[in-house]
Amino acid sequence: MSEQEILDIFKKSGALLTGHFLLTSGRHSNKYFQCAKVLQYSNYTELLCKMIADKFRNTEIDTVIAPAIGGLVVGQEIARQLNKRFIFAEREDKKLTLRRGFTLDENEKVLVCEDVVTTGGSVFEVIDIIKSNKAKVVGVGFIVDRSNGKVDFSFPQISALKMEVVSYQPDDCPLCREDIELVKPGSRKLK
Ligand SMILES: [Zn+2]
Secondary structure: OOHHHHHHHHHHOOOEEEEEEEOOOOOEEEEEEOHHHHOOOHHHHHHHHHHHHHHOOOOOOOEEEEEOOOOHHHHHHHHHHHOOEEEEEEEEOOEEEEOOOOOOOOOOEEEEEEEEEOOOHHHHHHHHHHHHOOOEEEEEEEEEEOOOOOOOOOOOEEEEEEOOOOEEOHHHOHHHHOOOOOEOOOOOOOO
């Protein structure tokens, strides 16, 4: 799929909105992205995850792992396409950990998957879990790279789409100057 085809899927599913948005950081942006909106549709999930699965099809993998909650759908689908085991890490006392009896064996080959990477914090935490179990990271796959090319996991990594994040200070926002209505994502005004 081309970048334009991927963007079209995001727009059609309402995952990518254009307008004037108040981000959780307090900054303003002309775009708002919510990956979960595209993952509502299993056909889109399948297409996007195939881009990542194909990249690792010739890599030796025992297990796919993802951090909850965002990575669950993506990790599960990539594991399904590669016909591998899927487990997830979840937060306990704010720290990602393996629960529910999930384990990793020494030297087990593990692919890390995630939906969106901005700073890469959750992925780095999962990499630490893999290393602490003496298992091996074979790669990292994620749908959207919002790090502006800054995140490097030091393993083979691939994203389906790189999405540049442009945001403004509220007191220096061109959209405010144009008097475009500011919308807080998640509010009912969003369609
Ligand atoms: Zn503004």
